[in-house]
Amino acid sequence: xxxxxxxxxxxxxxxxxxxxxxxxxxxxxxxxxxxxxxxxxxxxxxxxxxxxxxxxxxxxxxxxxxxxxxxxxxxxxxxxxxxxxxxxxxxxxxxxxxxxxxxxxxxxxxxxxxxxxxxxxxxxxxxxxxxxxxxxxxxxxxxxxxxxxxxxxxxxxxxxxxxxxxxxxxxxxxxxxxxxxxxxxxxxxxxxxxxxxxxxxxxxxxxxxxxxxxxxxxxxxxxxxxxxxxxxxxxxxxxxxxxxxxxxxxxxxxxxxxxxxxxxxxxxxxxxxxxxxxxxxxxxxxxxxxxxxxxxxxxxxxxxxxx
Numbered sequence: 001x002x003x004x005x006x007x008x009x010x011x012x013x014x015x016x017x018x019x020x021x022x023x024x025x026x027x028x029x030x031x032x033x034x035x036x037x038x039x040x041x042x043x044x045x046x047x048x049x050x051x052x053x054x055x056x057x058x059x060x061x062x063x064x065x066x067x068x069x070x071x072x073x074x075x076x077x078x079x080x081x082x083x084x085x086x087x088x089x090x091x092x093x094x095x096x097x098x099x100x101x102x103x104x105x106x107x108x109x110x111x112x113x114x115x116x117x118x119x120x121x122x123x124x125x126x127x128x129x130x131x132x133x134x135x136x137x138x139x140x141x142x143x144x145x146x147x148x149x150x151x152x153x154x155x156x157x158x159x160x161x162x163x164x165x166x167x168x169x170x171x172x173x174x175x176x177x178x179x180x181x182x183x184x185x186x187x188x189x190x191x192x193x194x195x196x197x198x199x200x201x202x203x204x205x206x207x208x209x210x211x212x213x214x215x216x217x218x219x220x221x222x223x224x225x226x227x228x229x230x231x232x233x234x235x236x237x238x239x240x241x242x243x244x245x246x247x248x249x250x251x252x253x254x255x256x257x258x259x260x261x262x263x264x265x266x267x268x269x270x271x272x273x274x275x276x277x278x279x280x281x282x283x284x285x286x287x288x289x290x291x292x293x294x295x296x297x298x299x300x301x302x303x304x305x306x307x
Contacts, residue, residue, distance in 0.1 A: 025270065026055040026213055030103050033143055033151075033185045041109060045273060046210035050113030053211040054105045054185070058203055060218045063097040064247045064260060096197040096221075104188040106209075108180055116209055117142075117177040117186050124194065125171045131195050138190040140177060197224060203282040205236060205269040214269040216282055219243055222261040226284045236269040 027034040037054050046052060102121075108114055125132040140156035162174045177186055192201075203216040220226060228240075243264040267282055 026105065028055055028057060030105065030187055030189055033105065037107065037185065042210060043271060049210050050110040051106060051108050051116035051209050053207055053209060054107050055213045056104045056211065058216040059101040060200065061099055062197065062221050062245060063099055064221065064245065098194040098197055100192040100201065102190050106186045108182055108184045111182050113182065114180045117180040119175050119188060121173040121190065122170055123192055124169060127165065127168050133192050133194040135173060136191050136193065140175060141187045142177060142180060143185040144181065145183065200284040205231060206272050206274065208274055210274065211272045212270065214272060216267050218265045219245060219262045221245060222263060228265060229283045231281060233269065235272050236267065238267040240265050
């Protein structure tokens with residue numbers, strides 16, 4: 001009887017631990033790891049890992065800059081009511097940029113996990129430099145706690161960054177982070193500016209080490225039609241809603257507000273283990289022809305669907 005009661009208590013305690021772990025999420029704002037992240041040591045099989053990814057995010061949005069020759073100057077805003085008229089416009093996609101913000105925070109749990117402090121950043125850059133993506137604002141910080149429990153922060157010198165061409169189209173930035181120990185938290189942040197509006201980077205949710213939170217946030221002008229494929233995984237939630245995006249520069253052919261209807265995607269995965277059966281990857285592909293306006297779009301809906 002006592003043995004059965006003890007087993008029940010143990011099961012209740014285990015369920016409570018799992019529930020508590022899943023209720024905890026890292027701080028998505030970078031620059032200051034939360035108390036939860038300092039204390040967090042994993043969940044389930046993740047407690048045996050030598051390092052974990054606390055948070056990784058990608059935010060992508062479009063910078064619109066005089067990319068239309070508008071034959072109907074009365075259209076001050078590209079909205080649901082005049083998307084049908086949008087077909088009267090010429091689209092020059094060479095003046096549309098995609099702006100990416102990437103963030104990654106990793107915690108080292110064991111000394112042998114220090115190797116996970118090093119990362120490789122792959123980005124598009126043809127060897128002839130045509131339509132090259134630009135990697136900028138790469139910053140890396142290492143947070144540690146001293147003997148008194150005070151958080152100490154240091155920046156990684158850019159001398160640790162090494163570029164390598166892997167083929168005719170792609171470059172890799174190798175980043176080696178020195179002097180990392182068990183308990184260290186490493187933050188990476190960098191931006192990519194791409195002149196290729198018909199292309200979006202894939203997003204991999206599943207890594208070689210456990211991931212607490214993985215999120216991609218993408219806002220796309222409605223005149224760009226993508227087929228968006230989110231991974232079918234119970235740990236990953238996806239949503240899409242209509243939004244608006246302001247133009248970056250003044251438009252001489254528009255008299256009023258300069259905004260564009262968008263489709264805003266948010267896809268979030270929490271508590272993903274490396275051994276999960278399905279490799280979770282978010283992909284997108286522009287429809288043919290590459291840039292084409294939709295014929296019509298009912299108010300309050302989007303023509304893109306997350307599958």
